[in-house]
Amino acid sequence: MTHLTLYNTRTRAKAPFVxxxxxxxxxxxxxxxxxxxxxxxxxxNVVIFDVLIRLLRRLYPKVTYVRxxxxxxxxxxxxxxxxxxxxxxxxxGPIRWYHEDMGALYTLPxxxxxxxxxxxxxxxxIINKLILNGHAYEAEGHVLFSVSSDPEYGKFSGRTxxxxxxxxxxxxxxxxxxxxxxxxxKPSTPDLPGWESPWGRGRPGWHIECSAMSxxxxxxxxxxxxxxxxxxxxxxxxEIAQSCCAFPGSHFANVWVHNRMLLVNGEKMSKSLxxxxxxxxxLEKAPGEAVRLMLMRAHYRQTLDFSDAGLMEARKELDRxxxxxxxxxxxEPAKTVPEEVMDPLLDDLNTPGALAGLHALADxxxxxxxxxxxxxxxxxxxxxxxxxxxEVWFAGGIDDAVKALAESRVAARKxxxxxxxxxxRDLLLKDHGVIIEDGLGGTYKLRKA
RNA sequence: GGUCCGGUGGCAGAGUGGUGAUGCAGCGGACUGCAAAUCCGCGAAUGUGGGUUCGAUUCCCGCCCGGACCUCCA
Numbered sequence: 392m393t394h395l396t397l398y399n400t401r402t403r404a405k406a407p408f409v410x411x412x413x414x415x416x417x418x419x420x421x422x423x424x425x426x427x428x429x430x431x432x433x434x435x436n437v438v439i440f441d442v443l444i445r446l447l448r449r450l451y452p453k454v455t456y457v458r459x460x461x462x463x464x465x466x467x468x469x470x471x472x473x474x475x476x477x478x479x480x481x482x483x484g485p486i487r488w489y490h491e492d493m494g495a496l497y498t499l500p501x502x503x504x505x506x507x508x509x510x511x512x513x514x515x516x517i518i519n520k521l522i523l524n525g526h527a528y529e530a531e532g533h534v535l536f537s538v539s540s541d542p543e544y545g546k547f548s549g550r551t552x553x554x555x556x557x558x559x560x561x562x563x564x565x566x567x568x569x570x571x572x573x574x575x576x577k578p579s580t581p582d583l584p585g586w587e588s589p590w591g592r593g594r595p596g597w598h599i600e601c602s603a604m605s606x607x608x609x610x611x612x613x614x615x616x617x618x619x620x621x622x623x624x625x626x627x628x629x630e631i632a633q634s635c636c637a638f639p640g641s642h643f644a645n646v647w648v649h650n651r652m653l654l655v656n657g658e659k660m661s662k663s664l665x666x667x668x669x670x671x672x673x674l675e676k677a678p679g680e681a682v683r684l685m686l687m688r689a690h691y692r693q694t695l696d697f698s699d700a701g702l703m704e705a706r707k708e709l710d711r712x713x714x715x716x717x718x719x720x721x722x723e724p725a726k727t728v729p730e731e732v733m734d735p736l737l738d739d740l741n742t743p744g745a746l747a748g749l750h751a752l753a754d755x756x757x758x759x760x761x762x763x764x765x766x767x768x769x770x771x772x773x774x775x776x777x778x779x780x781x782e783v784w785f786a787g788g789i790d791d792a793v794k795a796l797a798e799s800r801v802a803a804r805k806x807x808x809x810x811x812x813x814x815x816r817d818l819l820l821k822d823h824g825v826i827i828e829d830g831l832g833g834t835y836k837l838r839k840a
Numbered sequence: 841g842g843u844c845c846g847g848u849g850g851c852a853g854a855g856u857g858g859u860g861a862u863g864c865a866g867c868g869g870a871c872u873g874c875a876a877a878u879c880c881g882c883g884a885a886u887g888u889g890g891g892u893u894c895g896a897u898u899c900c901c902g903c904c905c906g907g908a909c910c911u912c913c914a
Binding site for chain 1: 845855865873911
């Protein structure tokens with residue numbers, strides 16, 4: 392297989408990926424709303440999209456990857472009010488954490504990381520177009536999108552307007568003409584952040600910022616739009632409605648890539664169950680690369696159960712990969728990604744299949760094949776794995792005192808004082824969490840347990 | 841209720857209309873002072889009942905079970 396195939400939520404089918412402009416593939420990922428630490432679900436989303444971006448960069452000369460930051464929303468406003476600070480002060484920390492946490496997972500930064508607050512003029516411009524087109528109306532200081540004005544509305548997420556209205560679970564605001572109408576712009580009271588607009592001082596609704604930022608940075612039409620599958624409705628349905636109605640004749644994103652939600656130890660992650668896994672805390676328990684591999688162990692369109700046991704297995708898999716690389720010290724990455732890894736990835740990002748391919752390469756490398764080791768490095772580049780040397784992976788952070796202790800065991804072994812030798816080995820493991828592996832001729836290696 | 845997805849060895853998890861990947865765990869052996877790692881080998885699975893077919897885990901239908909979404913959650 393030499394061509395990338397992706398499942399497209401819009402068509403509910405897999406199809407060969409055909410870029411609008413092969414000289415510049417344009418992709419957009421719905422980024423974080425920055426009011427708190429990122430959780431493990433955010434991480435899956437970003438890691439999967441990262442693999443897609445890395446793969447696209449192997450296939451096309453240029454890829455423009457845009458991932459927004461939503462830095463104005465009601466949750467942010469609530470926190471700002473609670474603390475008596477500006478929304479900038481609320482979002483600064485979460486933005487920094489987000490970059491740190493995603494960096495720890497070896498995800499590449501986006502080429503452009505636009506912020507909602509820096510795109511208010513674009514937001515206002517789109518809303519203006521929608522009003523002029525008859526797709527939006529003003530009511531009591533709000534501007535609302537009229538879903539019945541868009542015959543395409545609901546098609547993306549596979550629902551009808553009747554269903555939407557019948558199924559509405561929330562109280563319908565009195566100023567809405569129809570229950571399904573959603574807010575594009577809402578008024579701000581003096582104590583809330585706001586921007587001047589033709590409809591008075593206010594702030595954007597939830598969905599409009601993605602329409603504005605993708606338009607500004609990628610154009611009316613672009614190639615790929617990603618996100619968690621919980622965003623299919625209403626967020627993406629509404630983005631499509633806004634953008635396509637504001638720019639008649641456009642189709643917005645060509646291909647929609649949605650990852651499934653994940654479970655935590657078999658249960659849905661939710662605050663009420665108390666199993667909400669904050670990425671930062673997971674990273675304290677396991678190396679970032681192990682967390683990343685764990686997130687790639689299931690296909691992105693399958694439910695993934697993020698368990699402690701799975702995390703440990705992910706670490707052991709990496710141990711095996713690095714052991715294979717250790718035998719071929721300093722090997723450079725091969726120029727091309729071997730097909731046993733590339734083919735599964737080209738088939739709708741089959742990361743478990745790619746990992747199986749990586750294990751097959753590890754078998755060969757362990758058997759002495761240096762080319763296989765070089766190919767492992769190339770595969771690691773596209774998967775975002777094997778980012779360090781085996782030495783750092785196994786022994787990084789082991790301090791000198793522990794190393795000296797291990798060294799003291801050499802003499803004991805040489806004198807065949809195995810009681811002492813074993814005592815030191817136990818000590819290393821129990822007190823310092825370090826495993827010692829003996830090699831030939833009195834050599835040994837240390838690794839973190 | 842509506843829409844959609846899934847049920848594969850002990851666990852995790854792919855693929856496939858024709859003797860079911862891969863990893864972890866387990867078992868036997870080699871190696872080792874003993875371990876660890878590595879190597880060789882072993883056992884072990886397609887929820888259930890029908891249908892289509894020469895042949896179904898794969899396609900179709902029913903049933904059972906689990907999950908997701910249905911207005912601010914990635």
